[in-house]
Amino acid sequence: MSKTLFDKVWDSHVVKHVSNGPDVLFIDRHMIHEVTSPVAFLGLEKRGVSVLCPNKTFATADHNTPTVNQHLPVQDPLSANQLKALEENSIKHKISFWGLGHKKNGIVHVIGPEYGITLPGATIVCGDSHTSTHGAFGAVAFGIGTSEVEMVLSTQCIMQLKPKKMRININGDLGKAVTPKDVALFIISKLTTSGATGYFVEYFGNVFTSMSMEGRMTVCNLSIEMGARGGMIAPDEKTFHYIKNREFTPKNKSWDKAMDYWQTLYTEKDSVFDKEYHFNAVDIEPMITYGTNPGMGIPITEEIPKASFIKGGEITYQKSLDYMGYNEGEGMIGKPVDFVFLGSCTNGRIEDFRAFAEVIKGRKKAPNVTAWLVPGSHKVLNSIKEEGILDILNKSGFKLREPGCSACLAMNDDKVPAGKYAVSTSNRNFEGRQGPGSRTLLASPIVAAAAAITGKVTDPRTLF
Amino acid sequence: MGYKKFKILTSKAVPLQIENVDTDQIIPARFLKATERVGFGDNLFRDWKYNQDNTPKKDFILNNPIYGGEILVGGKNFGSGSSREHAAWAIYDYGFRCVISSFFADIFRNNCLNIGILPVQVSDDFLSIIFKEIENDPKTLLEINLLEQKISIIKSRVSEFFEINPYKKNNMLNGFDDIDYLINIKEQISIFAKNTPL
Ligand code: SF4
Numbered sequence: 001m002s003k004t005l006f007d008k009v010w011d012s013h014v015v016k017h018v019s020n021g022p023d024v025l026f027i028d029r030h031m032i033h034e035v036t037s038p039v040a041f042l043g044l045e046k047r048g049v050s051v052l053c054p055n056k057t058f059a060t061a062d063h064n065t066p067t068v069n070q071h072l073p074v075q076d077p078l079s080a081n082q083l084k085a086l087e088e089n090s091i092k093h094k095i096s097f098w099g100l101g102h103k104k105n106g107i108v109h110v111i112g113p114e115y116g117i118t119l120p121g122a123t124i125v126c127g128d129s130h131t132s133t134h135g136a137f138g139a140v141a142f143g144i145g146t147s148e149v150e151m152v153l154s155t156q157c158i159m160q161l162k163p164k165k166m167r168i169n170i171n172g173d174l175g176k177a178v179t180p181k182d183v184a185l186f187i188i189s190k191l192t193t194s195g196a197t198g199y200f201v202e203y204f205g206n207v208f209t210s211m212s213m214e215g216r217m218t219v220c221n222l223s224i225e226m227g228a229r230g231g232m233i234a235p236d237e238k239t240f241h242y243i244k245n246r247e248f249t250p251k252n253k254s255w256d257k258a259m260d261y262w263q264t265l266y267t268e269k270d271s272v273f274d275k276e277y278h279f280n281a282v283d284i285e286p287m288i289t290y291g292t293n294p295g296m297g298i299p300i301t302e303e304i305p306k307a308s309f310i311k312g313g314e315i316t317y318q319k320s321l322d323y324m325g326y327n328e329g330e331g332m333i334g335k336p337v338d339f340v341f342l343g344s345c346t347n348g349r350i351e352d353f354r355a356f357a358e359v360i361k362g363r364k365k366a367p368n369v370t371a372w373l374v375p376g377s378h379k380v381l382n383s384i385k386e387e388g389i390l391d392i393l394n395k396s397g398f399k400l401r402e403p404g405c406s407a408c409l410a411m412n413d414d415k416v417p418a419g420k421y422a423v424s425t426s427n428r429n430f431e432g433r434q435g436p437g438s439r440t441l442l443a444s445p446i447v448a449a450a451a452a453i454t455g456k457v458t459d460p461r462t463l464f
Numbered sequence: 465m466g467y468k469k470f471k472i473l474t475s476k477a478v479p480l481q482i483e484n485v486d487t488d489q490i491i492p493a494r495f496l497k498a499t500e501r502v503g504f505g506d507n508l509f510r511d512w513k514y515n516q517d518n519t520p521k522k523d524f525i526l527n528n529p530i531y532g533g534e535i536l537v538g539g540k541n542f543g544s545g546s547s548r549e550h551a552a553w554a555i556y557d558y559g560f561r562c563v564i565s566s567f568f569a570d571i572f573r574n575n576c577l578n579i580g581i582l583p584v585q586v587s588d589d590f591l592s593i594i595f596k597e598i599e600n601d602p603k604t605l606l607e608i609n610l611l612e613q614k615i616s617i618i619k620s621r622v623s624e625f626f627e628i629n630p631y632k633k634n635n636m637l638n639g640f641d642d643i644d645y646l647i648n649i650k651e652q653i654s655i656f657a658k659n660t661p662l
Contacts, residue, residue, distance in 0.1 A: 039501050053657065063496075078498070082497055128546075129571060145547055146549040163570075258661065316482055411496065428545060
């Protein structure tokens with residue numbers, strides 16, 4: 001039978017199939033961070049076992065870290081405690097540890113690709129649902145819970161039922177100001193937040209092949225928001241070019257050997273998927289969300305759908321609009337914006353800062369807007385400085401913060417106050433996600449930039 | 465970690481008639497700072513349960529003493545969003561052993577099974593019957609029989625079969641977890657590890 005990209009990577013990692021049960025899947029790369037790992041390490045201690053493959057395990061601090069004055073001791077004692085636990089556990093178990101202040105520190109899903117930890121054909125897990133990001137390189141990558149973190153630490157394996165397969169095909173040319181984020185928000189708005197639950201997605205078509213690696217990461221990152229276990233894109237020349245010569249990428253002969261394997265990673269003709277969708281690139285516009293889940297997105301110029309058009313769940317829909325302070329049938333253009341957040345593992349890479357800078361260049365930040373611009377890693381931060389983007393930002397009245405997850409989940413001090421509206425390039429607009437009572441509008445870096453200089457929801461296409 | 469075996473559970477249930485309940489609602493991120501698994505039950509549905517001044521929100525179901533029991537019934541697509549197992553811990557620590565919905569998010573379902581909460585997926589129709597029965601009588605008893613994979617509403621004698629993977633079922637019935645299984649096949653894993661290319 002013809003094999004899909006997903007089949008090839010998954011099947012080659014099955015150590016054992018439990019009859020009538022899950023597969024024992026071998027994990028090539030395990031990324032850990034301070035929030036979901038401490039209890040897993042406690043579990044190891046209780047069982048009296050150690051980490052099986054420390055050289056396949058990578059630790060970074062990101063979820064809980066401050067984004068200003070990172071050189072000073074962390075103020076919040078609970079956060080400081082978690083960071084300390086990660087450091088101690090990493091040292092004890094000889095795991096590579098890039099903690100706060102380390103020059104390679106950053107958001108787990110940003111640094112993985114930057115240093116070649118993320119590779120095509122690998123299985124990658126992390127105690128964070130956006131691990132799907134790494135699928136951009138043709139890896140099978142997915143988020144896990146803390147019991148599973150313990151499982152991987154102690155045995156380098158995870159027990160999983162093989163998900164079903166879905167393919168999302170998009171061909172054609174994307175319009176002006178339409179970014180990979182818009183493509184992803186468009187797909188989620190069509191499939192809903194549970195539309196891909198139980199599936200592993202492959203993105204297919206010229207829209208994805210023409211995207212940069214950063215763009216592919218944004219798309220794969222958001223796979224989880226439609227419920228998918230993960231999403232992936234077949235590796236190609238762009239992928240190989242991106243990973244070549246990075247710190248952890250195989251070198252010389254090992255590279256050639258790896259290339260032989262990587263070249264086989266594509267979906268064969270006549271492969272069968274459990275579900276397929278086809279969309280047309282020209283139908284995608286700059287998107288924005290108006291509700292409290294990522295599936296509640298619309299083209300920025302359209303109106304908030306009427307409750308009567310929503311299939312079932314009208315109570316939930318109304319609750320969501322009440323929370324946002326919006327009414328059905330209203331347009332989004334011109335809605336007031338108090339905060340703008342550029343960052344996260346969805347849109348905190350250098351390409352996102354370039355796109356943001358291009359829009360705000362020569363303009364001024366709106367006085368009513370508080371802007372948090374948070375690079376995904378130190379590497380991104382350095383590029384922002386080297387490429388002159390920092391100057392552009394500063395001239396327009398913006399300041400840059402230090403790397404971390406920041407307002408994506410608001411575990412640190414970067415919290416949007418209750419009732420305030422934030423246009424955010426992150427991935428979740430759940431109630432209180434960016435701080436208790438906060439209201440989030442998800443959008444691309446370009447739409448975020450347009451909001452930052454006008455102080456309201458603005459169609460970026462009117463600005464250039 | 466070890467959890468109580470799950471065989472038959474007969475209990476009242478708390479009806480949470482909201483769809484797409486995400487893990488940020490179950491346990492907001494600011495309560496994820498512990499390094500041990502303690503105290504999560506107190507913060508279950510924190511921002512739905514309490515006002516910002518920490519006074520209880522009267523209209524939230526968990527604050528209504530009429531409802532109780534070891535079963536939580538949620539609307540469709542329960543547990544979407546973040547992979548935080550803390551969400552499942554909060555539910556378990558609060559005292560629930562079973563969550564019923566007509567659809568669960570993947571990672572949440574796995575997390576539940578891994579720590580000893582039984583996720584029971586029922587049909588949309590059966591879910592509305594449960595909600596209706598509890599609305600009529602908050603003392604309505606449900607029975608979850610894991611061995612037979614059957615959920616019943618005791619008084620009205622309606623029941624439905626539910627799916628669970630046989631391997632996971634066996635784990636729940638015996639209080640086993642995956643790590644016990646994996647440690648047993650460690651040798652096989654080591655041989656596999658030696659032959660992996662990456
Ligand atoms: S940026 Fe947000 S989604 Fe990404 S790893 Fe951090 S908390 Fe998770």
